Amino acid sequence: xxxxxxxxxxxxxxxxxxxxxxxxxxxxxxxxxxxxxxxxxxxxxxxxxxxxxxxxxxxxxxxxxxxx
Numbered sequence: 001x002x003x004x005x006x007x008x009x010x011x012x013x014x015x016x017x018x019x020x021x022x023x024x025x026x027x028x029x030x031x032x033x034x035x036x037x038x039x040x041x042x043x044x045x046x047x048x049x050x051x052x053x054x055x056x057x058x059x060x061x062x063x064x065x066x067x068x
Contacts (some may be wrong), residue, residue, distance in 0.1 A: 023029045
C-alpha cells in the first residue's frame, strides 16, 4: 500500500511540471516585463538596499567550539 502511494506521488510530480503553459511569448507577461524594465531604468534600486555580496569565506558554516 505504501509503495503504491509513493508511485502516485512521484507520478504527480512529473505531471505537475508539464501542466503549466508556456508563457514566454504571452503578450500580457511581455508587457509586464517591459514595464518592469522601464520602471527600474527610471527608478533604480539604491545600492544600500540591494543584498550585499558575500565572500566565500563568509558563507562557511561556523561551528561552536567545544569547551574542554
